[in-house]
Amino acid sequence: MTVRVSRRFAASCVFAALLCVPRAGAQDLLISLSDPATLAGQAVSDTEILRLAAGGPAQPCLNAAALRVYFGDRNGDGTLDDPNDIDAIDFVDVPGLPMPTGLTFSLLADQAGFKDGDLLHFDPSGPGNVSVVVSEGFLVQALEVVDGNIDVDALAIADDGTIYFSLAEDELLGLAQVVMQDDDVAVLPQGAVKALPFLPGTVFEAAASKALGKNVVIGDLRGLEIDGNDLLFQIQSPSDQDASVFSTKNGGVLVAGFEESKLGFAENVETDALAYAPSQSFPVLAATPAKPISGAMTTLSIRGLTPSQPFVVLAAQALAQGGMSAVFPGFGALVLEPGDPLFLASLANLPALIGVASPTGDGSFLAPAPGATGVPLDVVVQVVELASTNLSNPIVVEINQ
């Protein structure tokens, strides 16, 4: 027996009182997948962050290549590391800083000294610097988790700093032996060391049931965002709705245009993270192959460009460190080291580095990978649109590695 039901009234009062910051209008969302899938013929990993506008389809946003740059070389072996599956996100626009620095996220599993219950962010001090915003240990103490171990798997941070989060598994809490289930939502006000009574998963199950017009068992709560007095959420079950965005609005609705059927994937997909998107979108850059040998033809692919407009490819051998970024629209910052010889050389050869986007906003650029045979070389690349000066994400082409 648990006291979960008897806490429902108190939780409902908290629910009404705390969700009081309105947001205006329909807004794009960020999502992440639980498993790899294929979108418009391109592989999407379960770590990547995708952008979703009402009606879809999903578009790449923070792709695997950009995440490697910002996650950095975590184990010190000289090459960049991929974060393991990201399973919780919140996003706040930070003007003048690269887009990833507005992201708070949690990993699916412990990695490189980070815990799967830590809330992490990409530090503004530069790509590759990752900080713990709130540690798993702090959250364990705030909830009084008996076994001392949690995995955060859904996250929303209110404008007043209140943290809403869900756990990946049921956990026994405190001396009262309360069970917090994996579809419940913990509430931790800004500055508090103890969590408030959690929001019961029965609220979300009832909302999903009302939205779908039938009684459903939602399983785990996988994604969470705040929408004025309501919460947006994503669920584990049923499988034909486990990538849909639901709202507690009016007792429960599917958010129009954000149903699973609109995402546009080749496969049946499930999502595991949800947040509001940046106000600005940006061209998304990737290289194929990501790790060429010197001389190998390498394709830079760009999606989300302004249709039919020219863009230029900029390259450097180093990332700008510590406040040296230049502010531009789109991705938010040029992070190429401005004094780098390759960067200066690319500026001197700009006409050769100009491409033109297709009428659908795609671009590509083909070049042989530079460098001496067998010698490891990193080349950082960003693309900038000439008219709008919108920047793409950076990538690092890891040559001979």
Ligand SMILES: [Ca+2]
């Ligand atoms: Ca994911």
Ligand SMILES: [Ca+2]
């Ligand atoms: Ca996690």
Ligand SMILES: [Ca+2]
């Ligand atoms: Ca943990």
Ligand SMILES: [Ca+2]
């Ligand atoms: Ca959960």
